[in-house]
Amino acid sequence: MIGMTQQAEPAVTTPPASGPKETDGRTAQRPLVLRLLARPEVGVFLGALAVYVFFLVEAPPVRDGSSMANILYQSSTIGIMALPVALLMIGGEFDLSAGVAVITSALTASMFSYQLTVNVWVGVIVALAVSLGIGFLNGWMVVKTGLPSFLVTLGTFLILQGVNLAVTKLVTTNVATDDISDMDGFSQAKKIFASSFEIGGVQIKITILYWLVFAALATWVLLRTRYGNWIFAVGGNKESARAVGVPVKFTKISLFMLVGFGAWFVGMHQLFTFNTVQSGEGVGQELIYISAAVIGGCLLTGGAGSAIGPVFGAFMFGMVQQGIVYAGWNPDWFKAFLGVMLLGAVLINLWVSRTATRR
Amino acid sequence: MDRSSHSRSRRFAPVVAVAAAAALTLAGCSSSSGGKKAEESAGGASAGKATTPQMTVALVTHQSPGDTFWDIVRKGAEAAAAKDNVKLVYSADPNAGNQANLVQNAIDQKVDGIAITLAKPDALKDVVAKAKAANIPVVGLNSGVSEWQKLGLMEFFGQDEVVAGEALGKKLNEAGAKKAVCVIQEQGNIGLTQRCDGVKKTFSGSTETLYVNGTDMPSVKSTITAKLKQDKAIDYVVTLGAPFALTAVQSVDDAASKAKIATFDLNKALTGAISSGSIQFAVDQQPYLQGYLAIDSLWLYKNNGNYMGGGEQPVLTGPAFVDKSNVDAVAQFAAKGTR
Numbered sequence: 217m218i219g220m221t222q223q224a225e226p227a228v229t230t231p232p233a234s235g236p237k238e239t240d241g242r243t244a245q246r247p248l249v250l251r252l253l254a255r256p257e258v259g260v261f262l263g264a265l266a267v268y269v270f271f272l273v274e275a276p277p278v279r280d281g282s283s284m285a286n287i288l289y290q291s292s293t294i295g296i297m298a299l300p301v302a303l304l305m306i307g308g309e310f311d312l313s314a315g316v317a318v319i320t321s322a323l324t325a326s327m328f329s330y331q332l333t334v335n336v337w338v339g340v341i342v343a344l345a346v347s348l349g350i351g352f353l354n355g356w357m358v359v360k361t362g363l364p365s366f367l368v369t370l371g372t373f374l375i376l377q378g379v380n381l382a383v384t385k386l387v388t389t390n391v392a393t394d395d396i397s398d399m400d401g402f403s404q405a406k407k408i409f410a411s412s413f414e415i416g417g418v419q420i421k422i423t424i425l426y427w428l429v430f431a432a433l434a435t436w437v438l439l440r441t442r443y444g445n446w447i448f449a450v451g452g453n454k455e456s457a458r459a460v461g462v463p464v465k466f467t468k469i470s471l472f473m474l475v476g477f478g479a480w481f482v483g484m485h486q487l488f489t490f491n492t493v494q495s496g497e498g499v500g501q502e503l504i505y506i507s508a509a510v511i512g513g514c515l516l517t518g519g520a521g522s523a524i525g526p527v528f529g530a531f532m533f534g535m536v537q538q539g540i541v542y543a544g545w546n547p548d549w550f551k552a553f554l555g556v557m558l559l560g561a562v563l564i565n566l567w568v569s570r571t572a573t574r575r
Numbered sequence: 576m577d578r579s580s581h582s583r584s585r586r587f588a589p590v591v592a593v594a595a596a597a598a599l600t601l602a603g604c605s606s607s608s609g610g611k612k613a614e615e616s617a618g619g620a621s622a623g624k625a626t627t628p629q630m631t632v633a634l635v636t637h638q639s640p641g642d643t644f645w646d647i648v649r650k651g652a653e654a655a656a657a658k659d660n661v662k663l664v665y666s667a668d669p670n671a672g673n674q675a676n677l678v679q680n681a682i683d684q685k686v687d688g689i690a691i692t693l694a695k696p697d698a699l700k701d702v703v704a705k706a707k708a709a710n711i712p713v714v715g716l717n718s719g720v721s722e723w724q725k726l727g728l729m730e731f732f733g734q735d736e737v738v739a740g741e742a743l744g745k746k747l748n749e750a751g752a753k754k755a756v757c758v759i760q761e762q763g764n765i766g767l768t769q770r771c772d773g774v775k776k777t778f779s780g781s782t783e784t785l786y787v788n789g790t791d792m793p794s795v796k797s798t799i800t801a802k803l804k805q806d807k808a809i810d811y812v813v814t815l816g817a818p819f820a821l822t823a824v825q826s827v828d829d830a831a832s833k834a835k836i837a838t839f840d841l842n843k844a845l846t847g848a849i850s851s852g853s854i855q856f857a858v859d860q861q862p863y864l865q866g867y868l869a870i871d872s873l874w875l876y877k878n879n880g881n882y883m884g885g886g887e888q889p890v891l892t893g894p895a896f897v898d899k900s901n902v903d904a905v906a907q908f909a910a911k912g913t914r
Contacts, residue, residue: 277804282804282830287801333605333606333611391642391646395609400607401606486792490821492818494641495640542801547784
């Protein structure tokens with residue numbers, strides 16, 4: 217890490233598709249299969265696959281194409297946020313405000329448009345500015361104070377939770393925003409953020425597409441760009457990263473702003489899907505995003521991880537959550553099932569990577 | 576110091592630019608439909624104000640932050656407080672222990688009356704006894720219809736959740752439903768569970784329970800969709816809160832199901848869905864009335880020694896049904912956020 221050049225670190229996370237690096241003599245001697253299995257995203261892929269096959273057998277409705285579309289939709293709303301959260305974690309920081317920030321963004325867009333009776337696009341842009349602003353503030357406070365981001369964003373998490381409620385109540389005199397579905401620009405924005413299209417008779421939600429595109433984009437950034445190297449560097453060792461000329465502050469702040477962007481995107485999806493926003497929502501979602509990233513092989517300590525892993529992590533979450541319903545199990549046990557399945561999947565992940573790396 | 580102020584002003588420049596740009600776009604971007612301008616500025620039901628000396632009443636509920644339902648309860652309480660020259664102190668915490676602390680806080684403030692919800696009666700037993708020892712009258716509202724007398728509360732305003740569920744079950748029978756799914760948005764909430772139990776009791780078809788994560792709407796939507804796909808025999812979705820009913824409409828669509836939707840509780844958007852026919856009916860427990868009567872009763876007791884319900888019986892505020900036949904009358908009040 218210390219003497220890292222542009223290509224040094226990404227070797228750890230190069231996806232299997234890009235082929236083995238001939239420069240690394242140590243791992244090249246081991247069989248390809250084992251080298252693949254040793255990668256965190258392969259472990260989580262197998263875990264997700266196990267969960268998928270399990271429900272395919274256990275819950276007949278899952279075999280239906282439209283059911284898979286529903287599962288993928290649920291996964292995508294988690295997954296789109298899990299991506300920037302994962303990048304931030306690779307960069308060595310947390311964002312506990314990510315869940316409520318989604319609602320903050322949706323509330324901003326909705327109330328701004330409604331109260332001033334302007335085209336909803338104006339609200340959408342204002343919400344983007346607010347979301348990026350929150351991300352900037354989080355990042356700026358973290359790099360300025362040097363406090364753990366856990367504490368700083370715990371503060372913003374609580375602040376946003378209160379502000380969401382208080383401002384909504386103040387502005388609308390209610391705790392939910394007004395319906396904006398009859399306003400100018402709504403149907404246009406809905407097409408972009410919350411439409412669906414048909415493939416082979418199955419309605420696919422557009423968020424699934426965005427999710428995969430963002431994941432591909434994030435992978436490319438992580439592996440092929442200088443910025444991607446910076447992310448690994450600041451998460452691995454801040455001081456040595458600074459020593460080799462990585463702009464630590466810029467990288468960290470921009471990562472927080474990226475989470476803000478994600479929150480904006482998911483917030484807009486929620487707004488244009490449901491027309492109104494409940495101000496108390498979003499609490500607890502941040503842990504789901506972080507879990508998806510961790511299950512996907514991102515280290516809690518930073519410096520390692522990928523963008524593909526969290527995709528499977530989010531899929532595993534969506535699959536288990538909906539699979540239990542498709543299987544028609546006793547709903548009283550729902551949460552317990554969810555926990556057991558996730559733990560099981562993570563253990564498979566761990567076991568696979570341990571077996572693969574054993575000499 | 577100097578440096579930072581320079582960089583700050585430089586940092587502000589884009590902000591100013593954005594604000595200016597926003598102001599310009601705003602002028603040219605006004606929406607020709609909907610929005611605040613279209614909202615009716617209906618006059619409030621303002622009445623005179625009592626000339627009785629000001630008293631302080633504490634309303635302590637188990638509301639979780641941002642719940643539309645509780646917002647209406649609070650508005651009712653505020654309306655009564657304004658009329659009765661009452662200083663209303665509102666506090667809430669979904670955690671029963673914390674709620675008890677808030678009641679203790681009210682006792683310490685030496686308020687003239689306390690109105691509480693009894694979602695978890697056992698946790699509030701001691702603190703209610705303390706209030707009585709301090710000669711503070713206590714009334715109950717919303718939750719605890721079967722417990723309020725045991726705890727020695729003076730009066731109670733609310734709906735028996737089981738009775739409300741039973742009424743909804745009967746209504747499902749009338750509609751000819753065969754299989755219903757009862758959607759609970761908060762696992763372990765007694766009141767919500769009682770509603771579903773009530774439905775089960777009277778509904779002659781079969782009833783299933785489905786738990787959804789109430790703080791995450793997309794997940795609520797997916798989960799209801801999944802359930803409708805898993806069991807195609809379901810012909811009625813029963814939700815326990817207005818926002819969830821509106822989401823269920825989309826789930827039914829996504830699942831290409833023929834299921835109809837009924838719900839507990841109302842809000843503004845829901846009245847629209849009832850008149851358009853996407854939701855069949857709602858059971859209204861009149862939360863505004865619960866808040867209003869709770870405060871008003873304490874005022875009446877202090878100033879005239881009256882007991883609503885004679886001190887023996889609860890005052891039931893529901894179940895009242897809202898369907899296509901009467902939704903227009905209710906909608907004008909729901910639009911103001913008071914029904």
